Amino acid sequence: MLSYTLRRLAFAIPTVLVISLIVFLMLDMAPGDPTGSLPLTIPLEVREQIRQSLGLGDPVMVRYFKWLYMMCFVEPLHILAGLTGWDIAPEGPRILSWQTRSPVGDILVQRVPQTLWVVGLGYLFGILIALPIGVISAYRQYSWFDQAGTFVSMIGFSVPTFFTGVVFILIFSVWLGWFPSMYDTTHVVRDWNSFVFQAKQIAMPVAVLALFNASQISRFMRASMLDNLNQDYVRTARAKGLGEKTVVLVHVLRNSMIPVVTVIAIGIPTVFTGAIITEQIFRVNGLGDALIRAIYVSDWPMVQTITFIFAILIVLFNLIADVLYGILDPRIRYD
């Protein structure tokens, strides 16, 4: 298993490099100009000087390797130095965002906690809701609970988050006035009241994401439970005289979790990317929001870096899913 994991990790490195090169070349060829959003009164020579100062004068491959060196070496060390206080940050240039002129790494460090809190909680609540719903739906197949669960998850599955988000704002902010429609990132939790405010402002984005994730995962859970409930070993377990709780929660659920756990693992990076829209709607200034803003103003270093992080997450969690599969299912051996 260990050698398999290491081999897969070794293969992941060229994959991620190729992805980063493709993204870099595509951004380089894309229309748009970092000076495009500057006032029209700036003369063309000045614009050209600005481009040169941003490093756009070098050939594309030179720029790529410069970026790659900074991305893989300089920025991680700076971030580590910022987190731990160690004096390991190297001298020299960093990846600079064209819109803010501050290092991309620093911006990401500011942005990631918001995304992790909102999106992470959305995913976590989604899983916590989905698993019991899936289990009960399967155990009581075609009952009213199953029918209702199937209906709700069909809605959650088919209605996009930008629609449910707006509907939630309309109902809970505009009509009922329960929750604020905008997420205030500067809010600091100090006491009970500020905690209540934090809970209120995070409730709607988390609910939107949780609904979407829960409907997907509960479908997987239900299907997987149904597969296993009719297996012969379940009848064996009943014939052993085990309690119904043991039969369902130990025998059926553990076997049903094998595909579900891998689906959950594969879904984690798509949650980061998929939350771009939800972050926009609720004005959560997380990673997705940073990506969208960077695209608007042709801030290619920012776009490149965030895309690269997404690529790493996707490759990494695919590997984690595969390894989990091997750990959970004794029939699967990778060596």
Place this chain on the structure above:
Amino acid sequence: MAEQRKLVEVRDLKMYFPINTGILRRHTGDVKAVDGVSFDIYEGETLGIVGESGCGKSTCGRAVLRLYDITAGTIKIDGVEIGAKGQSALRKMRPTMQMVFQDPQACLNPRMTVAAIIGEPLDEHTDWSKAKKLERIYELMDAVGLNRSFANRYPHAFSGGQRQRIGIARALALNPKFIICDEPIAALDVSIQAQVVNLLEDLQDSLGLTYMFISHDLSMVRHIADRVAVMYLGKIVELAPRDALYATPRHPYTEALLSAVPDPDPKVEARVQRIILKGDVPSPSNPPKGCNFSTRCPKVMDICRQIDPEYRELAPGHFTACHLYNDAGETGAPRYECNQQGEDA
């Protein structure tokens, strides 16, 4: 045989599976998988249940152990009526009655080791210490001829025959009195079949077990069973001591079934007169009027299509449900006469 104690008494057991159709899923009919079956099993004997695919053998076995909620009937095991008991009350009874399942590939939880599979009933029904449980697990593995060092392996690492041994060890864990073997050898190849059947017989001798042996392999049933019941479309058509059944089958279906058994001697085999039945088994959701076998019976009479024949004792211990013997009631009743009566009617 009469003085032997009845361990299992089944009376008029019915197991219907509802059919729901239409938008409102209305209950529109039933699959009558087991339709009024009665039999006894004496302590220490083996009752063979034979019949073709889909005749309700396995359903009958599972219903007797109450792995289903039965539709009607009574089941008495070791003097306790379990026909209407709730599942939680049944759980306490499970140590007495166990089952060996057909498909050794599917009936073992793929995520549990052999020791966990065999030991789980002990966790559930005893308060033994870990060491004592492990001792019992090893003892069971020895009893079924599995190497003790296999205890921590998963089921997928075993062959079909070994897996069936795990299934048997699992069934034996709590010292049951009564074991239902639901086609335990159907998924095994012939050389392994003999091993498993001999193992079952040895265990029966040493532990005094009572078996209900469900199979479609007539020669194997002849080898292991003391009495044999023949099922057709959810009913027992004939039940008799083994030798009587194989020597003088009474029911036309039994005759046809037995004539299909191949004989290893090619000279005998060449002279065998096979009774080839025409048509298919009717659907158990819509059985024919009268006798269930009337649509395919080579000796069918008018009355067979009208009235369901009674299940009666022709000779001591030899039961059958057929109109051919309705007026005779005696062993040597001339079948021919009955036929004529039927034609006259």
